[in-house]
Amino acid sequence: MLRLVVRRLLQLIPTLLGLSVLLFVWLNQLPGGPAAAMLGERATAADKARIEEALGLDQPVWVQYGRFLKRLFELDLGTSTQTGQPVWDEFTRAFPATVELGIAAMLIAVAVGVPLGYFAARRRGSWLDVTAVSGSLLGICIPVFFLAFILKALFAVQLGWFPSFGRQTTGINATEVTGFYVLDGILTGEFDAAWDAVMHLVLPALALSSIPLAIITRMTRASVLEVLSEDYVRTAESKGLRPSVVRGRHVMRNALLPVITAVGLLTGGLLSGAVLTESVFAFGGIGSFIKTAIDERDYPVLVGFIMFIAAAYVVINLLVDLAYSLIDPRVRVH
DSSP states (O other), rough: HHHHHHHHHHHHHHHHHHHHHHHHHHHTSSSTTTHHHHHHOOOHHHHHHHHHHHHTTTSHHHHHHHHHHHHTTTOOOBBOOSSSHHHHHHHHHHHHHHHHHHHHHHOOOOOOOHHHHHHHHHTTHHHHHHHHHHHHHHHHOOHHHHHHHHIIIIIIIIIIOOOOSSOOOOOOOOSSSOOOOHHHHHHHHHHHHHHHHHHHHHHHHHHHHHHHHHHHHHHHHHHHHHHSSHHHHHHHHHHOOOOOHHHIIIIIIIHHHHHHHHHHHHHHHHHHHHHHHHHHHHOOOOHHHHHHHHTTHHHHHHHHHHHHHHHHHHHHHHHHHHHHHHHHHHHHHH
């Protein structure tokens, strides 16, 4: 297992290096150069020269890339032109909300999608199967932001069952430890604050989980149907093994392999796709921050966001590989 982890980590280095090259090229190919992009169209030649000298843009390309790579390695992403604060500090403040929302959405998608896909496959052609397939198609077709507006209007504004915005009710004196409000409430014993944070998570997490839930349901159903037709399943059933043993050891263990891959890819996508959901619910994560960065051409923030999402994909893929090796021992051999 340790050898597998080390090998996967070594394989991740070229990926991140390649991404750093693409980001560096993108920054240097901006219209008028990075200095003009940061200063705007009305910047004078003297202003551009001053910024280029301050940023080291007057140096040779290989020197610029070396400095760029060094800053990335030191987590020095520059200063945001929106707030004047270091980009890394802004990210550590805003990203816990986005990560918390993404985890909640994926938990909903997996907890509902895997059992629903399994039972739909076991009862192929029944009303449950038809409902699961139709519902998954509907979940993929409905835009996330539109579903977010519907959930907010119905369950928050009309019925008042859930809060309509924010991560926590104003006035709750909660102790912040990690930036993850639910976890902070549990760690500090402030369970009222933790429950309030959960209530604020429900609607945005449901909206964000719609597409992953639909995909996981369909993939689980298709994978279980494929495994059920295999000879080793029929052999296990003919030997008189208990249904629970056949389902757990022979069906689900093999059917989950492609589902795990989908979960890994979808989890990384949730972190970048949470921008629209956060905007609808004013969730206070990275969504509004990135939207403003795009409008204001705050390139240090955009570079940091892209690198974070890439690193998240890399780590999630590593976890997927480890999960594969735990479920299928043949992976460790290869």
